[in-house]
Amino acid sequence: MAKTTRGSCFVVVALLAITHLCICEALLSQKEQDKVTKLPGQNFNVDFAHYSGFVTTNEKLGRALFYWFFEAADDAASKPLVLWLNGGPGCSSVAFGEAEEIGPFHIKSDGKTLYLNQYSWNQAANILFLDAPVGVGYSYSNTSSDLRSNGDKRTAQDSLKFLLKWVERYPEYKGREFYIVGESYAGHYIPQLSQAIVRHNKASGDNTINLKGYMVGNGLMDDFHDRLGLFQYIWSLGFISDQTYSLLKLQCGFESFIHSSKACDKIQEIADKEIGNIDQYSVFTPACIANASQTKMLLKKRPRTSRVSEQYDPCTEKHSKVYFNLPEVQEALHVPPGLAPSKWDTCSDVVNEHWKDCSSSVLNIYHELIAAGLRIWVFSGDADAVVPVTATRYSIDALNLRPLSPYGPWYIDGQVGGWTQQYAGLNFVTVRGAGHEVPLHRPKEALALFKAFISGTPLSTPESNISKDMSDLVSDS
Incomplete structure (x- = not known):
């Protein structure tokens, strides 16, 4: 009887080994199937591999998220893994993050030809772009109601499921140093996903997703402070009247950015008319004239963005x-x-207009993740009239963090790149002259910022007596 048991165990172990081998081969073959050999309009070669495809996050309902992954241009095995997220909610990370911001491949004005971005972030890291939630970009669900029931919580959970499955497909990134970066409504996505990862790791004892930190650019953080900062910014630049400024604070001060009242929407429409046809995502650069007749909401309807390349083109979104x-x-x-x-779009109105749960603030999550020891940086282009630098500063002030350094300029090529201050648990950085999409208008500065973030080193600041001067001023007063 014992002999038969041992024989049965041997058979079971052998079968398990074979099954494991088959699974590994299947996973490897799926990765190879996802490899992109060459793209239409790509008349140049690259030295890095890239992959794209789908990862199913809900088998029963048929939810699947689309990704595009770029290995680092040099020594990918030693570089960290970085997830990039755009916001909206409802906007594609492929359309914006990859195609006009930090990705290697950007699109020329003919909409058919690619050119290589000399400031691509895959010079410093392996970059993963994710279109989330379902309904965004190519991401889909076999259950049509899914597109009308997205929200903060499900987006975080689906993104976590995506990552856990993605590293099974790419096992070389298990335990790899991992960061999350993004902008705009990703100001919700990023801390919420980071929180989900930290809690998952703690509960499971598994460090497969080795999250080290995150960085958010021009991101929504707290509805009250975001709106207060927004209204103050557009008023201080002379874009709106005193009366409209007062009404915005009165009607919209405590409204959610995603679910606002009719009275708030109406005064925002008046504000848009007073502002006129400027690109509110980059207030000091030309707007796309083709869209001059379209009235835009301050946040909910995204105006066409601008791009700096060989020749400035404010209508770049149409190329994607x-x-x-x-x-x-x-x-x-x-x-x-x-x-x-049937029609791929940069942003989904269906996802945006049917967004369900939306946290009024993520500042409590910041406190939790600061306590968990994550590296957290917040940056802000100072020419953005959607989630402006004033809004970000109000939210950071509300965190009540202890300053570790004086507020002062950082430099690149001898010029002021922006301003920065380090707090206990968070670094704040502004990028001078950049709009809502910082890497789009200030690509060189954005790459320098990114390299500093993932290396954990301060940006270049001059030797100064700012701290001593401030101390003297305080003591004198």
């Missing part, structure tokens, strides 16, 4: 709409015809 709707591009990115949206 052309490129990512091309069947040959979708084929190259492994999007089957049956899964491709």
Whole structure:
């Protein structure tokens, strides 16, 4: 009897080993299937590999998120893994993060030709772009009601499931140093996902996703302070009247950014008319004239953005709409015809307009994650009239963190790149002249900022007596 048991155990172990081997081979083959060989309009070669495809986050309902992953241009095995997220809610990280901000491949004005971004962040890290939640970009669900029931909580949980499955497909990144970076409504996504990862790791004892920190740019943090800072910013620049400024504070001061009242919406429409046809995401650069007749809400409807390349083009978003709707591009990115949206768009109105739960503040999550020891940086382009630098400063002040350094300039190539201050648990950085999408208008400065963040080193600041001068001023008073 004992002999039969041992024989049975041997068979079971052998079967398990074979099953494990088959699973590993299947996972490896899936990774290879996701490899992108060459893209339409790419008339240049690159030295790094990149992959794109889908990861299912809910088998029963058929929810699957689309990703595009770029290995670091040099020595990828030693570089950290970085997840980039755009916001909206409802906007594509592929459309903005990859195609006009930090990704290697940007799109020319013909909408069909690519050029290499010399300030791509994969010079310093392995970069993973994720379109979340479902309904954004190529991400989809087989359950149509999913597109009308997205919200903060499910987005965080689906993104966590995505990461856990993604590292199974790419096992070399298990335990790799990992960071999350993004902008705008990702000011919610990033701390919420970071919190989900930290809690998952603690509960499971598993450090497969080795989260070290996150960085948020021009991100929503707290509805009250975000609105207060926004109204003050556009008024201080002379964009709106005193009366409208007063009404904005009265009607919208305590409203949610996503679910506001009719009275708040109405005064925002008046504010938009007073502001006129400027790009509120980059207030000192030309607007796209093609969209001059379209009235925009301050946040909920995204105006066309601008891009700095060889020749300035304020209508850059339309190039992504052309490129990512091309069947040959979708084929190259492994999007089957049956899964491709009837019309790919940079942002989904359906997702935005049917957003469910939306936290009024994420400042409590900051406190939790600061206590957990994460590296946290917050940066702000100072030419953004959507989530402006004033809003970010109000939110940071509300955290009541102890300053560790004086407020002062940081430099790049001998010029002021912006201003910075270090707090206990958080670094705050501004980028001079940048709009809502900092890497788009100040790509060189943004890359320098990113390198400083992932290395944990301060930005270049001059030797100064700011701290001593401040101490003398305080003692004199």
